[in-house]
Amino acid sequence: MSKIHDVAKRANVSIATVSRVLNSSDHKVSAKTAEKVRQAVEELDYRPNALARALQLNRTMTVGVIIPDISNHYYAEIVRGIQDEADKEGYNIILQNTDRSQKRIVRSINLLREKMVDGVIFSGGIINGYEPLSVLNEFRERVVVIGRHDVNFPAVMVDNISGASQAVQHLIDRGHTRIGFIGWANDSTTATDRLSGYKSALAQNRCRFDQDLVREGRLTPESGFVEAQKLLSGDKAPTAIFAANDQMAYGVINAAMEFGLKVPDDLAVVGFDDIPLSSFFVPPLTTVGVPMFSLGTSSMRALINLISGKISSRIKLHKTKLIVRKSS
Amino acid sequence: MSKIHDVAKRANVSIATVSRVLNSSDHKVSAKTAEKVRQAVEELDYRPNALARALQLNRTMTVGVIIPDISNHYYAEIVRGIQDEADKEGYNIILQNTDRSQKRIVRSINLLREKMVDGVIFSGGIINGYEPLSVLNEFRERVVVIGRHDVNFPAVMVDNISGASQAVQHLIDRGHTRIGFIGWANDSTTATDRLSGYKSALAQNRCRFDQDLVREGRLTPESGFVEAQKLLSGDKAPTAIFAANDQMAYGVINAAMEFGLKVPDDLAVVGFDDIPLSSFFVPPLTTVGVPMFSLGTSSMRALINLISGKISSRIKLHKTKLIVRKSS
DNA sequence: ATGAAAGCGCTAACAC
DNA sequence: GTGTTAGCGCTTTCAT
Numbered sequence: 001m002s003k004i005h006d007v008a009k010r011a012n013v014s015i016a017t018v019s020r021v022l023n024s025s026d027h028k029v030s031a032k033t034a035e036k037v038r039q040a041v042e043e044l045d046y047r048p049n050a051l052a053r054a055l056q057l058n059r060t061m062t063v064g065v066i067i068p069d070i071s072n073h074y075y076a077e078i079v080r081g082i083q084d085e086a087d088k089e090g091y092n093i094i095l096q097n098t099d100r101s102q103k104r105i106v107r108s109i110n111l112l113r114e115k116m117v118d119g120v121i122f123s124g125g126i127i128n129g130y131e132p133l134s135v136l137n138e139f140r141e142r143v144v145v146i147g148r149h150d151v152n153f154p155a156v157m158v159d160n161i162s163g164a165s166q167a168v169q170h171l172i173d174r175g176h177t178r179i180g181f182i183g184w185a186n187d188s189t190t191a192t193d194r195l196s197g198y199k200s201a202l203a204q205n206r207c208r209f210d211q212d213l214v215r216e217g218r219l220t221p222e223s224g225f226v227e228a229q230k231l232l233s234g235d236k237a238p239t240a241i242f243a244a245n246d247q248m249a250y251g252v253i254n255a256a257m258e259f260g261l262k263v264p265d266d267l268a269v270v271g272f273d274d275i276p277l278s279s280f281f282v283p284p285l286t287t288v289g290v291p292m293f294s295l296g297t298s299s300m301r302a303l304i305n306l307i308s309g310k311i312s313s314r315i316k317l318h319k320t321k322l323i324v325r326k327s328s
Numbered sequence: 329m330s331k332i333h334d335v336a337k338r339a340n341v342s343i344a345t346v347s348r349v350l351n352s353s354d355h356k357v358s359a360k361t362a363e364k365v366r367q368a369v370e371e372l373d374y375r376p377n378a379l380a381r382a383l384q385l386n387r388t389m390t391v392g393v394i395i396p397d398i399s400n401h402y403y404a405e406i407v408r409g410i411q412d413e414a415d416k417e418g419y420n421i422i423l424q425n426t427d428r429s430q431k432r433i434v435r436s437i438n439l440l441r442e443k444m445v446d447g448v449i450f451s452g453g454i455i456n457g458y459e460p461l462s463v464l465n466e467f468r469e470r471v472v473v474i475g476r477h478d479v480n481f482p483a484v485m486v487d488n489i490s491g492a493s494q495a496v497q498h499l500i501d502r503g504h505t506r507i508g509f510i511g512w513a514n515d516s517t518t519a520t521d522r523l524s525g526y527k528s529a530l531a532q533n534r535c536r537f538d539q540d541l542v543r544e545g546r547l548t549p550e551s552g553f554v555e556a557q558k559l560l561s562g563d564k565a566p567t568a569i570f571a572a573n574d575q576m577a578y579g580v581i582n583a584a585m586e587f588g589l590k591v592p593d594d595l596a597v598v599g600f601d602d603i604p605l606s607s608f609f610v611p612p613l614t615t616v617g618v619p620m621f622s623l624g625t626s627s628m629r630a631l632i633n634l635i636s637g638k639i640s641s642r643i644k645l646h647k648t649k650l651i652v653r654k655s656s
Numbered sequence: 657a658t659g660a661a662a663g664c665g666c667t668a669a670c671a672c
Numbered sequence: 673g674t675g676t677t678a679g680c681g682c683t684t685t686c687a688t
Binding site for chain 1: 681682683684
């Protein structure tokens, strides 16, 4: 692996000169010398050592991305957005999965500190009022959070309240009044916001809110299946179920079949997220589309702005979109 | 951000001593001094600068992972496996998406070279006989490839031939003789192997191979839909279709509905991969399970062995498993 | 327009 | 058992 020194020797110049032409510094270098250097670089297939460069410049051009789980489509899509945007500006990312574990979040942050990342994007898991928050503060003005607004960092989020409200309004428009809701444990603003939207649509239409119709799943098809069974086996079963994510909605549809209920005739089902398979599910799932890719790009954009000292608005709210298909 | 110097000063020792206790070097340090140092580290919340460390040690403890697209479940799951294994040994990964573009593959590899990664795991996209191959060679003994054996690197792969063959055998056992196949463009060994398995099962059972029954999709539900339509509208339509991945199988099932065909009664459908939603599809999809997570862990393990100079077998073949559900 | 040399934060060889 | 120092590969100030 050749170093700047080798290039300098081959081009008969000093390493300072090599550095100058490679970084197109404002220091003038004669065209002829520059050409010689470029030639040598080519011949040696020289690549500057990013480590040495970063150490000197105090800029690694890499950012940390902390998420619960990359094998979850939601985060995978966000990460893709982050990377595409990062790529444009020459940034790379180091990915950390936390499975929402407090301990792993702290470990991840500390590791990213050691690796001297230029900033971090955080999504998923609790960070408020806990150790992670203080550790994250080490990054000061270089943190962007996806999906939470209850924390003192710039945030990129989805308007979950209005999204959920739209979904429920749609169901009400279809004539439903007993609408079940399957959410998940309320340690996340996403979960509570979707529940709020559900409640608010109900209230706006003077439908009675019934605590027996709301259940907590665990975001998996399995849990959607289980909770739907409970909802459906009561004596006052709902005629429609709004699942707070698509995967649970799949479980709901399966449960409906189990009960001999036709979707959407006997039971209408609406999901949330619009993951890629939802349009090919049988029946194709009505759902609230979340622009995950855009969440990724815009969080990365915000972070780049932060890093380069530009101020950007502290909260960017992304709109959802109701996608009506055959399950409702 | 405090540095080793600050710690040394606070503990009243030299930086060498600090370094020693932090790296538990075999150089002896008295228990009392060590304690003083640890105290200072704690108080200052000191974290060693990994850049400086890596520059000195010529080891970054990060590896590059090159894949087509993280938003594709298949790769997301592999990456999760890679990361979990990497974590155990203190490695981190830098992720590169290439969308199988030749140019982006080369760019990625060069970037990873600059970042001085300790090794790379490569999956997806063509690398044989092209520029990428020669660039990858820069990493010499520190490359592991997932899914190809036609290239001169240690490889971790899936036994696609026997997997496909199992699937087709299953269909034949169910009484089918006209079995359609939807694969994809044959620039990938995965694609050709799955086709080979299909053919070999046919041959073993003395079923005639009919070129009209094999089609090429593009791995998406949409393309599965389209190709299935073509298969189904011919005058000698198959009674079963084996799609070379689950997503295309979803499309096939949708096409069947379009034709008023009941699955599995009028048309049996088998997929490949077993992505998480397949068990909740309607009907639940019969498919060939690919151990993606294990592909990830075992490729990372192989790479770690390579890095630490241990020899490991050059090819590790992972078995698939036929999962019979309701679509066949 | 070009070169010499300091220094980014760390490890390890060498002194004592 | 502890300290001093060279050097990892680069950028940049200061000379010339």
